[in-house]
Amino acid sequence: MDIPPPPPAPGHVPQPPQQWSPYRTPYGNPCAPPEPPKTNGLAIGSMVAGIVCCLPPLGLILGVVALVQIKKTGHRGKGMAVAGVVLSSISTLLVLTAIVTGGAADFWRGFRDAAGEAARTKSIDRLHRGDCFDAPGGDGLEGYVTDVRVVPCSGSHEGEVTGTFELEIPGPWPGEGEISAIAAERCWNIAGTYAMDTWAVPESVVTYYFAPDKRGWRLGDRSVTCSLSDDGDGTLDGPLLNDASMLDPHQAAYLGTANAVDGLLYGGPEADEVEDDPEGFRTWAIEVAAALEKGAEQLRSRTWPSVADKAVADRVAEFEAARKEWVTASEVTDDEDLFWTHHDAAHAALKTSTEISIREALVLETTPPKDYEDDTASEEGAAGDGTDA
Incomplete structure (x- = not known):
């Protein structure tokens, strides 16, 4: 005897029986369509390598492997893999042809030269x-x-x-x-x-x-x-x-002193005439006098090789004589002729022959530039005139 089921409780709405499904659906969307197949990464790499043409065989290898994987997995990207294989095959043939004919060497040489120039x-x-x-x-x-x-x-x-x-x-x-x-x-x-x-x-x-x-x-x-x-x-x-x-220490010391003095001796104001810039010429004369004083002290205070002692001592005396002329020149900038008189006397006090003697003793260049040669000629001419007299 069948026993009837109990009557439903008041207010209860009967529900239809639920059917179990063996398939999962995306979370939150039970009605979403199936996920589309993925694109094979090697296929993408093959096409990129084929287009860029760097290492052509790489695109060919990636494309072949991608086609095998796509056949097994059903992933997308077959067209890209085929394009990569074709492009890479063409690039590989071109590279091989260039190697055989020597074109690759010419290309590399040109690239190397261009890179070097840059x-x-x-x-x-x-x-x-x-x-x-x-x-x-x-x-x-x-x-x-x-x-x-x-x-x-x-x-x-x-x-x-x-x-x-x-x-x-x-x-x-x-x-x-x-x-x-x-x-x-x-x-x-x-x-x-x-x-x-x-x-x-x-x-x-x-x-x-x-x-x-x-x-x-x-x-x-x-x-x-x-x-x-x-x-x-x-x-x-x-x-x-x-x-x-x-240079050795003696050479460097002498040239440092001589160059500092020469730098001021052959400088000076831009104006050609003292009357156009008397203050500029006065400042110049003071600076040269100071450089000569400092140079004389530097030469005097150093112990030089014995072979250079006499020439250096002569140079110190010449620096001091020239300094006096420059000091006087700085005081007479209101008289154009007088300024140049003391200027010329200061230059005459610095003998080229003394400079050559020092350089010879210190094993430096002994052939003077033309402006020094002119000074030497004037010195010899003055000495000759004195002898004849």
């Missing part, structure tokens, strides 16, 4: 002391130069960097004149420490400098690059570097 090309403000360079276009250092090609100093070159410095001028653009005055003096002094034996430097070599223009100044450029260049044929043959590290 590495050697530098902006002027990125050069360093001791860098040798050529200006582009074959026009030398004339005109506006921003980029140069760095070359070995052992060969022919148009310029050789002696050093760099930053302009410490506050405020707006100071004008080309002020910058040029500072750059010319500083670069001349820097050259004196870079190539200390100035007699060993060819006479056609001059000091150049690369300074910021008005536009560069507004952009924050304050750097000055000093260099040496040949004012004759425009090229230097071999390095000019001859600093203290390449």
Whole structure:
């Protein structure tokens, strides 16, 4: 006898029986469609390698492996794999052909040369002391130069960097004149420490400098690059570097003193006449006198090789005699003729023969530049006149 089920409770709504499903659906969306098949990663890599053409066999290998995987997994990307295989096969054939015919060597040589040229090309403000360079276009250092090609100093070159410095001028653009005055003096002094034996430097070599223009100044450029260049044929043959590290202590000490004095002796105001800038000539005379006094003290206080003792002592006496003439010149800037009289007497006090004797004793260059040769000739002429009398 069947027992009927109990009557439903009041308010209860009967529910239909639920059917169990063996398939899972995405969380939160029981009605979502099935997830689409993924794209094979190797197929993507094969197509990219085929397009880029770097390592052509790589795209070919990736494409073949991708096709095998796609066949097993049903993933997408067959078209990309096929495209990668085709492109990579073409690239591989081209590379093999280039190797057989020598085209690859030509390509690599051209690439290497281009890369080397790019590495050697530098902006002027990125050069360093001791860098040798050529200006582009074959026009030398004339005109506006921003980029140069760095070359070995052992060969022919148009310029050789002696050093760099930053302009410490506050405020707006100071004008080309002020910058040029500072750059010319500083670069001349820097050259004196870079190539200390100035007699060993060819006479056609001059000091150049690369300074910021008005536009560069507004952009924050304050750097000055000093260099040496040949004012004759425009090229230097071999390095000019001859600093203290390449000299013995006696050579470096003497050249340091002599160059400091020469730097002021051959400077001076821009004006040609004393009456055009009497204060400038007065300041110049005072500075030269001070340099001669300091130079005499430096020469006197050092113990020199015995072979150089007499010549150095003579030079000290000449410095002191010249200093007196410069002191007097500084006091007579109101009289043009009198100033130049004492100026000439100061120069005459410094004998070229004494300079040659010191250099010979210290094993330095003994052939004087032309301006020194002229002094020597005048000295010999004066001595000859005295003998004849």
